[in-house]
Amino acid sequence: MKIALIGNPNSGKSSLFNQLTGLNQKVANFAGVTVEKKTGYFTLPSQEKVELTDLPGTYSLYPKSLDEQVVIDFLLSQQSKEAPDLILVVADAANLQRNLLLFDEIKDLGFGVILVLNMIDLAEQSGWEIDTEQLQKSLGVPVIATNARNGKGISSLKEAIQNFQKKELKQPKLKIFAGLEDLIQEVKNYTHTKNDYIAWLYLQHYERLHFFSEKDKDYLQKLQIQYRFKSLSMQTQETLERYSSLGNIVAESTLKHEKPRNPIWISQKIDKILMHKFWGFGIFILILLLMFDAIFQWAELPTTFIEEQTSALQEFTKNKLPNGWFAELLSDGIIAGIGSVLVFVPQIALLFGFIAILEESGYMIRAMIMMDKLMRRFGLNGKSVVPLISGVACAIPAIMATRNIDNRKERLITILVTPFISCSARLPIYTVMIALVIPQGSFLGFLSWQALALLSMYLLGILMALFASIILKKILHFQDNSYFVVEIPTYKIPRWKNVGITIWEKVKTFSIEAGKVIVVISIILWALASFGWGDSLEQAENKIRKNNPTLNEEQITPFVSAARLEASYAGMLGKFLEPAIEPLGFDWKIGIALVSSFAAREVFVSTMSVIYGLGTDDEQSVRKRMSQELNSSTQKPFYNLAVGLSLMVFYAFAMQCMSTFAIVYKETKSWKYPLLQLIAMNLLAYLFSLATYQILVNFV
Amino acid sequence: MRSILKNCQDMIGLHQLEIGKKALIKKFLREDILLKTLEMGMLPNTEIEITCIAPLGDPICVKVNGTMLSLRKAEASSIQVEVLV
Numbered sequence: 001m002k003i004a005l006i007g008n009p010n011s012g013k014s015s016l017f018n019q020l021t022g023l024n025q026k027v028a029n030f031a032g033v034t035v036e037k038k039t040g041y042f043t044l045p046s047q048e049k050v051e052l053t054d055l056p057g058t059y060s061l062y063p064k065s066l067d068e069q070v071v072i073d074f075l076l077s078q079q080s081k082e083a084p085d086l087i088l089v090v091a092d093a094a095n096l097q098r099n100l101l102l103f104d105e106i107k108d109l110g111f112g113v114i115l116v117l118n119m120i121d122l123a124e125q126s127g128w129e130i131d132t133e134q135l136q137k138s139l140g141v142p143v144i145a146t147n148a149r150n151g152k153g154i155s156s157l158k159e160a161i162q163n164f165q166k167k168e169l170k171q172p173k174l175k176i177f178a179g180l181e182d183l184i185q186e187v188k189n190y191t192h193t194k195n196d197y198i199a200w201l202y203l204q205h206y207e208r209l210h211f212f213s214e215k216d217k218d219y220l221q222k223l224q225i226q227y228r229f230k231s232l233s234m235q236t237q238e239t240l241e242r243y244s245s246l247g248n249i250v251a252e253s254t255l256k257h258e259k260p261r262n263p264i265w266i267s268q269k270i271d272k273i274l275m276h277k278f279w280g281f282g283i284f285i286l287i288l289l290l291m292f293d294a295i296f297q298w299a300e301l302p303t304t305f306i307e308e309q310t311s312a313l314q315e316f317t318k319n320k321l322p323n324g325w326f327a328e329l330l331s332d333g334i335i336a337g338i339g340s341v342l343v344f345v346p347q348i349a350l351l352f353g354f355i356a357i358l359e360e361s362g363y364m365i366r367a368m369i370m371m372d373k374l375m376r377r378f379g380l381n382g383k384s385v386v387p388l389i390s391g392v393a394c395a396i397p398a399i400m401a402t403r404n405i406d407n408r409k410e411r412l413i414t415i416l417v418t419p420f421i422s423c424s425a426r427l428p429i430y431t432v433m434i435a436l437v438i439p440q441g442s443f444l445g446f447l448s449w450q451a452l453a454l455l456s457m458y459l460l461g462i463l464m465a466l467f468a469s470i471i472l473k474k475i476l477h478f479q480d481n482s483y484f485v486v487e488i489p490t491y492k493i494p495r496w497k498n499v500g501i502t503i504w505e506k507v508k509t510f511s512i513e514a515g516k517v518i519v520v521i522s523i524i525l526w527a528l529a530s531f532g533w534g535d536s537l538e539q540a541e542n543k544i545r546k547n548n549p550t551l552n553e554e555q556i557t558p559f560v561s562a563a564r565l566e567a568s569y570a571g572m573l574g575k576f577l578e579p580a581i582e583p584l585g586f587d588w589k590i591g592i593a594l595v596s597s598f599a600a601r602e603v604f605v606s607t608m609s610v611i612y613g614l615g616t617d618d619e620q621s622v623r624k625r626m627s628q629e630l631n632s633s634t635q636k637p638f639y640n641l642a643v644g645l646s647l648m649v650f651y652a653f654a655m656q657c658m659s660t661f662a663i664v665y666k667e668t669k670s671w672k673y674p675l676l677q678l679i680a681m682n683l684l685a686y687l688f689s690l691a692t693y694q695i696l697v698n699f700v
Numbered sequence: 701m702r703s704i705l706k707n708c709q710d711m712i713g714l715h716q717l718e719i720g721k722k723a724l725i726k727k728f729l730r731e732d733i734l735l736k737t738l739e740m741g742m743l744p745n746t747e748i749e750i751t752c753i754a755p756l757g758d759p760i761c762v763k764v765n766g767t768m769l770s771l772r773k774a775e776a777s778s779i780q781v782e783v784l785v
Contacts, residue, residue: 059739059740060739062735062739064736094766095741095765095766095767097741097765098739098740098741098765098767101739126766232731232732232735233731235735236731236734236735236738239735239738239739240738240743240744243738243743264763264766264768267768268751268752268763268768271751271752271761272752275752275754275755275761276755277753277755278755280754280755281755365770369754369759369761369770370754370755370756372754372758372759372772373754373756373757373758373759374756382759481732483732483733483736483772483775484759484770484771484772484775485733485736485737485740485769485770485771485772485775486769486770486771487740487767487768487769487770488761488768488769488770489768490768
């Protein structure tokens with residue numbers, strides 16, 4: 001049995017979905033669009049299996065954004081094999097009249113419908129008394145009251161689904177149809193539809209429905225002109241007519257008592273502090289800082305654990321398998337690649353956990369409201385806040401989070417600038433370089449220089465993101481109007497189950513989407529680093545062995561690895577790049593690291609460890625060895641302030657993450673934008689890095 | 701004559717409503733805003749009240765029909781309301 005779940009945003013629909021399906025859910029995309037489709041499974045008391053599809057939250061069947069568009073696509077494509085047998089409409093019981101608008105429209109489509117009155121506890125706290133039996137009679141469909149947060153009513157719901165029998169379809173009778181019966185009939189004939197309202201919606205939405213051919217669209221457009229069908233005016237009249245009849249139904253079945261300490265009153269009191277004219281912003285920034293501090297601190301242990309286990313696994317593989325390229329491919333290509341994806345899971349899980357908590361509690365919307373005006377100055381939207389914050393973990397889930405921004409220009413700018421925010425992958429480079437070139441000690445006695453340097457790198461990313469936004473705002477030209485009309489939910493205690501499921505889904509997405517690209521490129525780079533022109537690698541190895549006859553195998557291995565790397569294709573690439581990157585203070589060794597960073601930025605550290613002939617890639621040893629590296633012409637330490645800062649600036653701005661490239665392509669459905677991003681970001685990285693190095697070397 | 705003038709005087713843009721004062725939604729000057737807010741509960745002749753203003757003065761929060769919404773001042777200005785005494 002196939003069921004679709006539909007309802008207003010903030011109606012507790014996702015809680016209901018999670019209650020019914022638990023972890024038994026998977027995320028895919030709706031056909032042809034990058035909107036998430038959540039599908040889950042559960043069983044009825046009769047042991048029959050149900051497939052539940054969660055549709056994006058919407059207020060009506062007149063979509064205002066990309067994800068709302070998906071809803072009508074899903075419901076109106078009659079030939080689809082995904083057509084549901086039954087629709088569950090979830091309504092916020094405390095906001096019945098408005099929530100029933102969607103129900104009223106769906107009912108007219110001819111699907112079997114069950115109305116779920118959710119958040120029944122909050123409705124009671126707000127003073128509502130609802131006669132579900134009367135409602136059932138007036139609406140003509142089963143009505144089940146639930147509290148999805150604690151599971152109340154779920155068993156009754158399952159029973160109602162099991163016992164559901166589709167009644168005879170009555171043609172929907174709307175006053176607005178009056179005088180247009182012929183038009184409706186023509187549409188019905190052309191599209192082979194039996195339902196008046198479906199025909200009506202075809203007429204209203206034909207331009208956006210992907211299953212209509214150009215011929216179909218032309219025909220429907222002609223009909224519109226012929227009958228002088230005014231789309232927007234009809235929509236308004238329809239909505240008003242529905243609200244009017246719903247008002248009567250709601251009045252008949254409900255009673256509202258005045259409750260002094262109701263949820264809205266409580267939320268307003270909290271808002272007086274959290275959305276305060278002066279302190280509101282400050283509180284938001286404070287919450288963010290506390291959040292990031294917690295994330296970086298708590299993630300340390302699990303991250304180190306994963307790093308150690310990956311190394312252990314690599315060792316184990318090399319020991320167990322016979323020597324040769326396969327063992328190395330498995331260990332240094334595949335396992336290393338997977339390891340470099342998993343190492344970020346703790347940070348990503350924590351960040352999305354915190355974001356989920358902020359969203360579940362209702363605070364996130366308030367943050368977006370406070371930031372909206374500021375964001376608009378940069379061509380962004382209040383809703384851009386979540387993607388930008390998420391970018392501190394990883395740009396991939398961050399970019400996917402832009403789907404709820406309806407304005408195309410604002411959404412595009414958000415997608416294009418989010419990668420400037422310093423993500424988790426840049427952190428290892430920052431920490432190694434800062435430890436190398438920034439002195440110990442503190443400013444004013446308590447702000448350590450090193451901490452300030454790290455903070456500055458993050459600020460740099462934010463500033464560049466804003467700067468790029470302003471530029472894009474000026475040069476991109478789209479026609480859409482920008483809106484910001486959002487519902488403010490009451491404050492709620494986060495449901496930990498929902499938070500957990502969200503974290504799981506986001507981590508899965510990151511691991512698979514980013515993981516795919518990273519592992520493939522890791523393998524390619526491993527190949528580039530393990531093979532060379534002709535027998536150059538063997539020659540290099542032999543030379544080392546010849547010159548160091550006294551060293552044993554363990555001692556000589558690091559030098560051999562370094563020599564082989566230098567002689568490989570990767571080494572050749574590094575040497576090839578050297579003249580271009582010399583003005584930035586880099587040499588061919590860094591060149592190799594830059595190339596390998598295209599797999600994943602953090603591979604920089606492990607690449608460095610190989611280049612410098614270390615047997616291990618733990619940060620301390622890498623750092624120590626790098627600090628001993630001398631510049632061949634000056635005989636002074638190679639990694640000085642100029643080189644260190646130049647390198648950090650380069651990594652701050654460069655677009656090396658091919659996974660980001662892939663996701664931008666998917667989300668914008670065009671090669672234009674990811675290519676623009678790639679070229680612009682790398683150009684900026686080169687120029688700023690150049691400026692940094694040259695200024696520091698010549699003037700400081 | 702006087703009653704028409706009185707009506708015109710009492711209608712102001714939603715963005716001009718003082719915090720805490722209640723008003724009745726009367727007219728929408730822009731069809732696109734009408735459509736967006738209508739389905740979120742802002743119906744003609746329903747009571748509306750401004751509950752907060754964001755730190756930079758924009759957007760504003762309103763309470764209407766048992767729901768709290770937020771919209772920009774530009775959008776609010778296209779909604780004409782009649783102040784209730």
